[in-house]
Amino acid sequence: MYRYDEFDAAIVRERVAEFRDQVERRLRGELTEDQFKPLRLMNGLYLQLHAYMLRVAIPYGVLSSRQLERLARIARVYDRGYGHFTTRQNIQFNWPKLGDVPRILEELAEVEMHAIQTSGNCIRNVTADHFAAAVADEVDDPRVWSEIIRQWSTFHPEFSFLPRKFKIAVAGAPEDRAAVQVHDVGLHIRRGADGSARFVVYVGGGQGRTPFVAPAIHDDLPAEHLLSYLEAILRVYNRYGRRDNMYKARIKILVSALGIAQFRKEVDEEWAHLKDGALTVPAEEVARIRAYFAPPPFKTLPARSAAFEQAKADHKRFARWTRTNVHPHKAPGYAIVTVSLKPIGQPPGDATADQMDAAAALARAYSFDEIRVTHEQNLVLPHVEQDQLFEVWKALDAAGLATPNVGLISDIIACPGLDYCDLANARSISVAQAIAETFADLDAQEKIGELKIKISGCINACGHHHVGHIGILGVDKKGEEFYQILLGGRADERARLGEITGRGLPGEAIPDAIARVVERYLSLRLDERERFIDAFERVGAQPFEEALYASV
Secondary structure, eight states, X not given: OOOOOHHHHHHHHHHHHHHHHHXXXXXXXSSOHHHHHHHHHTXXXXXXXXXXEEEEOOGGGEEEHHHHHHHHHHHHHHSSSEEEEOTTXXXXXXXXXXXXXXXXXXXXXXXXOOOTTSSSSSBOOOEEOTTTTTSTTOSSOHHHHHHHHHHHHTTOGGGSSOSSOBOEEEEOSSSOSSOGGGSSEEEEEEEOTTSOEEEEEEESOBOTTSOBOOOEEEEEEEGGGHHHHHHHHHHHHHHHSXXXXXXXXXXXXXXXXXXXXXXXXXXXXXXXXXXXXXTSOOHHHHHHHHHHTOOOOOOOOOSSOHHHHHHHHHOHHHHHHHHHHEEEOSSTTEEEEEEOOOOTXXXXXXXXXXXXXXXXXXXXXXXXXXXXXXXTSOEEEEXXXXXXXXXXXXXXXXXXXXXXXXXXXXXXXXXOGGGTOTTOSXXXXXXXXXXXXHTOOHHHHHHHOOOOEEEESSTTOTTOGGGSSXXXXXXXXXXXXXXXXXXXXXXXXXXXXXXXOSSOEEGGGHHHHHHHHHHHHHHHOSSTTSOHHHHHHHHOSHHHHHHHTTTO
């Protein structure tokens, strides 16, 4: 896990002091809201529908127990006792008082955290595969490269005022768990012919009003040229990206307008001035940063744990949880544990202060003091001994964190929607709760198998609805909330956008409509191994759309 050096610490301390002065001036009336707005956004502070919201950066989703405990304290002392984990691997506090925010940032700085570049037209928090350094087929640790990008991009003077926000994601294994192809830039690490780490570089992906799956601009980028190539991409975007229309300002619009061949030509011409120059990543610097992510001291354990197998045989609830929430680890005798933040009927991605403290204690006791945040709004204990899984499960169960639904139909991604966000057109949380309650039966969920539902309360797509197996978009029709359904999206290494179906449905009709789609899937699948997305791609949208509107 990366630790701040003296430069990081100084930058964050200075930013806190600067913002404290700005807040005091705002409270005294010396700054108007229009004057204060760009200052607060540079510090991750939004003015939402009902109150301020503070978005805290969690670089590439990695937290120590101490950091998670500090987030719990902030939730308990300065907010309403909970936080919301987002699809950017960040956490949001929805109710801080403006006068408290400088102190919150000060407390975050004490544990090497901040809210810098979680807002604004800059390079946002870099996200990465939440199973980094824990899976056997990983080519390289994406956290190393994410940290290198973080250091390069933080306060980058040329890219602090881009045409629009800019998001980067990194995946290090063949399976893409970071949704790289729906980012402004996505980096997928592969092994070169010489055995070195290389990057497939995707550019111009994104969701929102005009969604695109990113095309590849480079399929074999040497790692030492990563920063110079990113710099070339950002310079082309900064030069040609539109600033006259915020809806057409994202890099995806520029790539689409120019075409990938012309955009690549522009980047290559810019790169010619940068390649092999000061931005070449020195091998010794990569080694220095990689040392921060050295593997923990794994024990030498048998691959099969008799205690684990016996616990599964003796406890049916535990056995069910292991089928969905426990994943294979590269080290013999260890496992990866996904902690669901999707209990049936509760807001997806929320965790109480007590639950954060419980997860932090488990990470300290059983997972080398490390916990991850996923872009699917769950938590991960990346390195747990199989012998200790039953004890971990009991503690999670006591904290309300043992819902056995990871990857299943109730493991829903949802934005805060109209309950909090002033940009939203419709509620997301209540729809997610209603769907989860419709499919509350755990046997039924297991029978259905993997099915990813994603819900957004507006076209900005913070809930990633475009790439859900079933995507749900809230829209406003003459003051009433309706929901558009998309089918067949996916955010993995075979990314595709969901297909828009017919007319929108009122919120109360959505759970039954989803149930009809699921029933049609169960009647069409070849066997229980064929997932919803596989069946959809085999037979097409028509039978599912017929089911969707069968009773409407």
